[in-house]
Amino acid sequence: MAGPASRLAAGVRDALSAEAALAARIPGFVARPAQQRLAMAIADAFEHRDVLLAEAGTGTGKTFAYLVPALLSGMKTIVSTGTRALQDQLYLRDLPRVRDALGTGLKTALLKGRSNYLCRYRMEQAKGEPHLLKGAFASREIAAQFQRVVAWSGRTRMGDLSELDALPEDSPLLPQVTSTADNCLGSECPFWGECFVVQARQRAQSADLVVVNHHLLLADLALKQEGFGEILPGAQAFVVDEAHQLPELAAQFFGEGLGARPLVELARDVVGECKDVPGALASVQAPAFALEQAARSLRAAMDGLPVRGTAWRALDEVDIEPAFATLSAALHGMVEALAPLREAAPGFDAAHLRARDQLSRLRRWLGEQAADAADGDDDDDAGFDRTGGATSVHWYELTPKGFRLQRTPLDVSGPLRTHREQSRAAWVFTSATLAVAGRFDHVAQRLGIEHAAELIEPSPFDWDRQALCYLPPRMPEPAAREFGAAVLEAVRPVLEASAGRAFLLFASHRALREAAEALRDGPWPLFVQGSEPRHVLLQRFRESGNGVLLGTASFREGVDVAGDALSVVVIDKLPFAAPDDPVFEARLDAIRRAGGNPFRDEQLPQAVIALKQGAGRLIRTETDRGVLVLCDPRLTQKTYGRVFLDSLPPLPTTRDLADVQAFFSAQSGPHPMPAGGQP
Structure with a gap:
């Protein structure tokens, strides 16, 4: 350049x-040489x-x-x-x-994925068939939310559900009033002419600058156009902000999955389509019931498994394989029942395609290529090995009431x-x-x-004046039983010096729970991840002025608390990926087979980037001041610790608590040179 x-x-x-x-x-705009470069x-x-x-x-x-x-x-x-x-x-x-x-x-445009936009057709279906919402309408609050959606639908121009502040992001109502690529009727929909998704994509196609998110970017790149054609071809420039997130997200989009909720929704949607087709209910009611029951039975059969694991781990359980067979048979039965109804209504044709697709995904996840061929499914697998050998990993994840079966490529x-x-x-x-x-x-x-x-x-901040990195001395090994207690012992005097105003970020939910129990009677307002929606928790933390927020990995990025409300960030352990992640483990195995070094080539770089994200919560503006507390002794005891420290901003570093106390007692000007010096 x-x-x-x-x-x-x-x-x-x-x-x-x-x-x-x-x-x-x-x-407030200030010219910055780094920004200009x-x-x-x-x-x-x-x-x-x-x-x-x-x-x-x-x-x-x-x-x-x-x-x-x-x-x-x-x-x-x-x-x-x-x-x-x-x-x-x-x-x-x-x-x-x-x-x-x-x-x-x-001209500019904002484009989101279809799950962010109201689907008038599905809303009308829900209004006309209350039994479709029996799960969602289990509480009066959800029923009231539905009425607010209906009222709002008559006045919204964009149909973007983010306009509804009172609708939580995880509301069980959302799948009932939004569409997916599977259940969308496309041009056959009676509301096609006023479809918010179509209108949003039309605005994007005619705009000079379009703002999307990574999920939508990758969905389009992966040729999953959600039934509306591609937006991105024709673009002359792409800017990918927060680009460190892209590879992990790409692995999701270039793979495929199926889960309990889409299966149950398919069964209920099929029944909902019957009201305008005489005699249809008699044909599909039993297969729909069988499919819903098969999905629930599979989840029950998987109850004894770890929360996350590989396909072979799940299939190795003798009692689980019959449940997979039952689900496969139920999907096949749904395909057969819907085939004669395809011409009766657009919804039945779409449901038939969904059932076939879900059956094919299940068979691929189980490694049944022969069954796919026999079913006439010539779907190209994007070059990934269907048996989950060298190029992809087949894995599952359990939620309290559901499951997800996923096939993920190891290299995107x-x-x-x-x-x-x-x-x-x-x-x-x-x-x-x-x-x-x-x-x-x-x-x-x-x-x-x-x-x-x-x-x-680099960040243009005055690190010598604005920040300090504290490495508590005499910390036990991170795997030691007493490590959690040692972290809290090291952190308490820091919180006393800072008068709270801290994020404590933990490597595990168990460590977070133990810290919450230990600090619940402390003098600072305590905010614990999971107790409230994230945005509510952050707002209450900001307003408290002296709060202590306990979080895990999700608070390492995308969180911006500028000013005096946040003056300490504590990270208990170096953020190496969890060993129970089947995709990560398979990726390490692939690197090993290819002659690489899994730790050097994957584990260490990923952990360094994650640590940088967490440390980045501390100093957000030129006037912020704060202390970064890194409790993991491997930073000074292992040779790779230097890679982490060299990747962080040039913060003065100390191992002496007195330097931390002096930092917070200084009202202005540079703080004293740390007595502990560089490790």
Whole structure:
């Protein structure tokens, strides 16, 4: 990227300067050299249709750094974020501010997956058939939510369910009022002309800049167009923010699965279609009942299994194989019952396709290729081994009332590379945590990137003044029984010095529960993951002013608490992936078989990125101050500990509690040089 700046890069640099439109029209905007360098690198990638890997530390201003070149380039651009919450923040807050400041008239659009939009057809079905909602309407609260959805449906323009603040993200009502790729009737739907999903996709197709999330980006790349055709072909540039999340999500989308809930929904949808087709109920009622019962019976049969495991582990149980056979027979019976009704109503034709697809997925998960062929299923398996040998792993996961059977590829670099090359577009991958010890090798390999421009822009914070890293001395081994108690003993004086205002992030739910019990009588308001919805918990923590929040891995990223409310982040153990994850274990085995080193090539890089995410919760602005407490003694006792420390921002490091106490007692100015020094 050396040499004179291109016309776009020069325009981007000028737009982000202290004298330009953004500084004049956006309150609080400050010109940042790191932001300008990042934006110019992105502009260069746009103009040359290159691939860019860019790590931009917190405070760099990467959102503006990619929005400015995207808006000034005039290129059709897809911006993908990690979550729907970030998607809304980007589209509703950041994008309008930059677009208005630049004075560009480009059309923009927000596009989410279909499960975010109201389906009028399914809502009307639920209104007309209350028995379909007997599970969801088990409480008056859910019934009241349904009435609010019905009332809102008459006034919404976009049909985006996020407009309904009172509807929880995990509400059992949602599957009844939204569609899936399986149950959507497509152009046969009587509400096709007013379909919110169709309208959202039409807006995206005509827009210059479209904001999506990774799930939707990958669904489109995986050619799972949800019945509406592809949106992304034709885009000239892609910006993937929070790009460290992409490989794991891609493994989900390039695999396939089936679960208890879709099976039960299929059975109930089939019965619901019968009201307009005389005599249909007599044909499908028994098969629908058999399918619902078979799904429940399989879950009951799996009750003695670990919560997560491989297919061979499940099938090794003598009492479980008959339950799988019963489910297979029930799905086959549903296919047979629906075949004569396909012409009777569009809903029956869609249900027949769903039943066939679920039966094929089950047979593939069980490794029954011969049965697939006999059933006439010539579905291409995306090049992945159906037996779960070298290229994919077949696994299950249990929930309190359901199950998920999943087939996941071990390496998605090939399909990601293919789709990226076929797009002939510019691709920018950016995050605050992409590099490991200053190198992009790990993420590049997982994304299938062989050649890319690279840029690392560290956080512009004054680390010597704003932060301190405390490594408590004399900690036992993380596997020791007394480790949890030692963590709390080391942390209590830190919390006393900081007056609470802390995140305590644990490697396991058991450790979290033990800490919650130990700290429940403490002087600080306690907020425990799982006790309330996450956004409610965070809001109450912010408002408390001196709270202590206990969380696990889900609080390591996507959480932004700026200011005095958060001044301590404690991480009990280095975040190595759980050993009971069948996909991760299979991936390590594949690396080993290929002659690689599983720890060096996979476990260590993944853990480093996860630690960087957790540490990144601490300092969010130029005025924040705080202490990062890392309790794992392996940081100083193992040679690989240096990789973790070298990947973190340049925080002063101490092993002396007195330095922590002095840090919090200092009202202003630089804190004393840590007496403990570097480990």
